[in-house]
Amino acid sequence: MVTVAMKRANPNSNEDSILDYLPQDRVKILPNTSGVRDAKEAIFVAQMAREALETNWLKLEIHPDPKYLMPDPVETLLATEELAKQGFTVLPYCHADPVLCKRLEDAGASAVMPLGSPIGTNHGLKSREFLKIIIEQSNVPVVVDAGIGAPSHASEALELGASAVLVNTALAVANDPPSMGTAFRKSVEAGRLAYLSGLGSTHRTAQPTSPLTAFLG
Amino acid sequence: MVNQLHFSDRLKDIPWAATSSSLENIKRKDVETALQREGRGGVQDLIALLSPLAAEHYLEEMAQLSYRITRRRFGKTVRLFAPMYLSNECNNICDYCGFSMNNQIPRKTLTDAEILREAGMLKKNGFDHILLVTGESSRKVGLDYLAHALDLLRPHFANLSIEVQPLEQQAYDTLIEHGMHAVMVYQETYCPHSYARHHLKGKKTNFDWRLNTADRLGEAGVNKIGLGCLFGLTEEWRTDALFAGIHLDYLEKKYWKTSYSMSFPRMRPYEGENIVSVELQDRDLVQLICAFRIFNHELEITLSTRENQLFRENILPLGITTMSAGSKTNPGGYAEPEESLEQFSVSDERSPREICSMLKDKGFDPVWKDWDKAYDEPKIRNLLSPVEKECLTA
Numbered sequence: 001m002v003t004v005a006m007k008r009a010n011p012n013s014n015e016d017s018i019l020d021y022l023p024q025d026r027v028k029i030l031p032n033t034s035g036v037r038d039a040k041e042a043i044f045v046a047q048m049a050r051e052a053l054e055t056n057w058l059k060l061e062i063h064p065d066p067k068y069l070m071p072d073p074v075e076t077l078l079a080t081e082e083l084a085k086q087g088f089t090v091l092p093y094c095h096a097d098p099v100l101c102k103r104l105e106d107a108g109a110s111a112v113m114p115l116g117s118p119i120g121t122n123h124g125l126k127s128r129e130f131l132k133i134i135i136e137q138s139n140v141p142v143v144v145d146a147g148i149g150a151p152s153h154a155s156e157a158l159e160l161g162a163s164a165v166l167v168n169t170a171l172a173v174a175n176d177p178p179s180m181g182t183a184f185r186k187s188v189e190a191g192r193l194a195y196l197s198g199l200g201s202t203h204r205t206a207q208p209t210s211p212l213t214a215f216l217g
Numbered sequence: 218m219v220n221q222l223h224f225s226d227r228l229k230d231i232p233w234a235a236t237s238s239s240l241e242n243i244k245r246k247d248v249e250t251a252l253q254r255e256g257r258g259g260v261q262d263l264i265a266l267l268s269p270l271a272a273e274h275y276l277e278e279m280a281q282l283s284y285r286i287t288r289r290r291f292g293k294t295v296r297l298f299a300p301m302y303l304s305n306e307c308n309n310i311c312d313y314c315g316f317s318m319n320n321q322i323p324r325k326t327l328t329d330a331e332i333l334r335e336a337g338m339l340k341k342n343g344f345d346h347i348l349l350v351t352g353e354s355s356r357k358v359g360l361d362y363l364a365h366a367l368d369l370l371r372p373h374f375a376n377l378s379i380e381v382q383p384l385e386q387q388a389y390d391t392l393i394e395h396g397m398h399a400v401m402v403y404q405e406t407y408c409p410h411s412y413a414r415h416h417l418k419g420k421k422t423n424f425d426w427r428l429n430t431a432d433r434l435g436e437a438g439v440n441k442i443g444l445g446c447l448f449g450l451t452e453e454w455r456t457d458a459l460f461a462g463i464h465l466d467y468l469e470k471k472y473w474k475t476s477y478s479m480s481f482p483r484m485r486p487y488e489g490e491n492i493v494s495v496e497l498q499d500r501d502l503v504q505l506i507c508a509f510r511i512f513n514h515e516l517e518i519t520l521s522t523r524e525n526q527l528f529r530e531n532i533l534p535l536g537i538t539t540m541s542a543g544s545k546t547n548p549g550g551y552a553e554p555e556e557s558l559e560q561f562s563v564s565d566e567r568s569p570r571e572i573c574s575m576l577k578d579k580g581f582d583p584v585w586k587d588w589d590k591a592y593d594e595p596k597i598r599n600l601l602s603p604v605e606k607e608c609l610t611a
Contacts, residue, residue: 007375010345010586035588037474040595048591066476067469067515131234174293 002027003059003166005034006049030091031060038072038100041077046083058083059090059113064116069119073100084108093145101134101142112138113147113166116157120169124151125156135161140176151180151187158191223432224467225425231463233408237456248275252282256511261562263462266508267455267516276504283507283536286514295576296517296584297569298346298540299339300380302548303327303366307352308485309419311405313450313484316352318419325548326357332366336373338551342543342569345586346376348401353421355383360388367395376588378441382420382429389437394594401443403480407460411451431464435472442468442477443519449484450495458505462512469513478517478539481505481570483524499528503535510536523566530575542572 008018011033022029031049036042039062046058060083061068062076076092077100085089089110096114104112114134117123123129125148133191135142141163148154149200167184174180243264248271253260265271266279280325304326307316315322327335337346349366358381368376378399379392389400406412409424416422436441444465454477465477483497509516519535522530522544529540545551559575567575576583 007587007592008584035592041592044591044594045589048589053309064474067473122289148395169289173289 001030003032006031006045006052007035009049009052013122028057028070029053029055030057030059031055032093033062034061036062036065037064037075038062039075039082042079043082045088046079046086046088050088051179056087058091061122071095071115073097074077076100076105080104080109080198081107085193091143096130096134098133098137099132102137105138105140108206109140111141111143111163113143113145116144116153118145119146121147122170123147124149124153125160127159128156132160133155145191153183159194161195164188201210221405223429224464225428227467228407228428228460229559231460234454236459237453238440240268240459241262243270245270245274245307251511255286256513259461259512260463260466263508263512264459265356266511267459267462267504269455271508272500272504274562275505276452276500278423279507279511280503280535283510285511285532287534289539290514291538292582294582294584295347295533297572298342298348298376298378298539299346299541299569300350300544300546301332301335301339302546302550303332303349304351304358304360305353305548306354306357307419308354308356309352309421310417311419311421312415312417312543314574315446321345324361325496326351326362327548328468329365329369329550331418331549334371334552340373341586343573344569345374346588348541349379349381351379351381353412353419355382355420356391358382360384360391364391364395367392367397368438370397371590375590378443379561380443383427384433386433386437389434389439393437394441396590396597397439398588398593399441399443399478400434400439401445401478401480402427403443403445403482404428404436404445404461404464405447406451407446407457407464408453409449415450432471435468435475440461441517442472442475444477445466445480445482447482447484449495451559452495454495456495458508459517463507464583465513471588476517478514478519479509480519480521482521497515503532506532506536522565524562524597526567529565530579533576533579533581540572542569543567553570 002022004018012041026166030186031053034044036045042060042062050056060079061078062079063074064072071094076094080090080092084107090108091111091113092103092104092109093113101112101114112134114131115127117126126147131144143164143166145161145166146158148165148167149170154167157165164187171177171180247265251258252275256262263367271279305316306324306326307318309317310319311317314568334470347370363379363381370377377396378401379397383402404427412424420429424586431442433443444461446461448454451457468478481502483502510518517538519531519537519539522541546563573583
């Protein structure tokens with residue numbers, strides 16, 4: 001699945017449309033609202049996306065701050081509520097805030113997309129402790145979005161139980177983006193398999209491998 | 218509660234001479250720290266990066282870092298836009314500008330038909346982002362004219378910005394409702410003495426009124442504000458640039474929902490040229506662009522067609538995010554290739570197609586559209602009557 005900012009999509013141009021690079025038989029297009037500053041704008045852009053790309057799916061991004069692109073929790077919640085009512089499959093990008101994620105779920109979000117670290121930073125899962133709580137509590141898929149800068153970060157997110165990751169910068173700035181894509185695919189598969197296989201817990205000291213209660217028979 | 222003080226109040230506490238000497242007092246350690254923390258030290262780092270010492274010993278390292286930061290933030294993309302000159306009427310006398318009131322040149326303000334003809338030419342060339350430019354004449358190109366021009370052009374373009382005379386905040390509120398995205402308002406120089414020397418008559422002589430335009434725009438909630446100095450007006454160009462950086466830092470903290478762009482125009486020949494300008498060398502301009510990129514990773518940096526082909530191509534990867542192509546700086550210039558009446562002469566005369574293939578050859582993706590009309594729709598609907606709104610909802 002590939003997410004596309006509606007401001008960059010140019011369905012009327014045969015030269016400048018990012019859509020031309022995405023073979024729609026192989027990838028599902030997920031329009032996003034990047035660039036909007038409040039719920040009102042997001043709703044307009046969502047409606048346009050639905051019309052232009054013929055999909056109800058929407059990655060909801062509301063970041064009024066153009067510097068760090070921090071998601072606005074209040075506007076995101078309002079827009080999720082309204083768009084879910086309008087029949088959208090809403091995937092909101094949000095802070096790694098467990099309460100907010102539950103509120104979004106209650107408002108009708110089909111998944112939640114908490115951030116690992118600020119977008120574009122490649123810093124990995126700085127929000128790890130909160131992501132664990134979100135994953136534990138969530139009834140909808142958790143997709144870790146933003147900050148994933150290396151395959152090991154993606155692997156870690158999946159090991160924690162996240163359903164998916166969303167990656168851009170790490171691929172876009174790689175010297176060889178297709179190979180980096182392969183690396184990410186493998187890391188996600190490894191992380192998911194590890195999660196399903198049941199990871200051992202971690203300890204600070206060595207643990208005896210021989211059982212202490214064997215004498216009980 | 219929004220702080221009611223404006224940048225002119227802040228500027229009073231920052232004396233020019235002391236700011237100039239701060240650039241001279243920079244030590245190697247200061248530049249190295251700024252590079253090591255990628256400019257996260259704020260204005261302090263900008264002083265180090267703009268210093269003569271940085272120019273002498275660290276220019277290559279600055280260029281390397283600037284290149285990396287730009288790629289990380291913007292990828293390998295360059296946004297393209299075109300200016301559309303609507304009028305060369307001007308009520309100011311400025312000793313460096315082709316539109317200056319005392320220049321005996323034919324004056325022209327585009328009619329509706331002419332505006333649409335220009336739009337057609339730009340559209341044919343692929344442009345979706347347009348910058349509307351006028352001289353400064355509230356009578357000929359006032360608020361009503363500008364709002365009307367936006368209405369005419371809005372159906373045809375994704376993104377419309379303006380570079381016109383400074384306006385009141387209320388006027389900006391209105392223009393935003395007509396689909397205006399951004400406003401470029403260059404202070405030209407932050408040095409009051411030099412400003413007074415070059416701006417001789419008209420409303421532009423009011424330094425503070427111009428300086429506080431960005432505050433009025435921030436209060437109006439505009440999407441983007443463009444800042445800049447005209448390099449060549451003031452001898453101490455490093456100090457001038459530093460003030461532009463201080464201005465940017467002030468605005469970004471106060472109007473945090475607005476994004477910012479900066480341009481680094483150098484003086485170009487124009488009709489009626491009569492001043493000896495201070496020449497900014499190529500390496501000076503490289504230093505400026507790299508210093509600002511390291512200082513502000515998100516800043517949109519625009520490269521003008523004032524620069525020649527070779528220099529544009531070389532400086533492109535070092536921090537540039539946006540460029541114009543095939544520009545005409547006279548009203549009606551796209552439809553009629555008449556080259557008189559222009560504000561300044563363009564140096565890179567390649568067509569948009571040629572620029573586009575140059576970008577692709579260098580591994581960049583030219584971006585023609587990075588906005589959409591739908592984003593402005595809620596504000597524009599404020600203008601509609603209740604009946605019209607109902608029709609749209611239905």
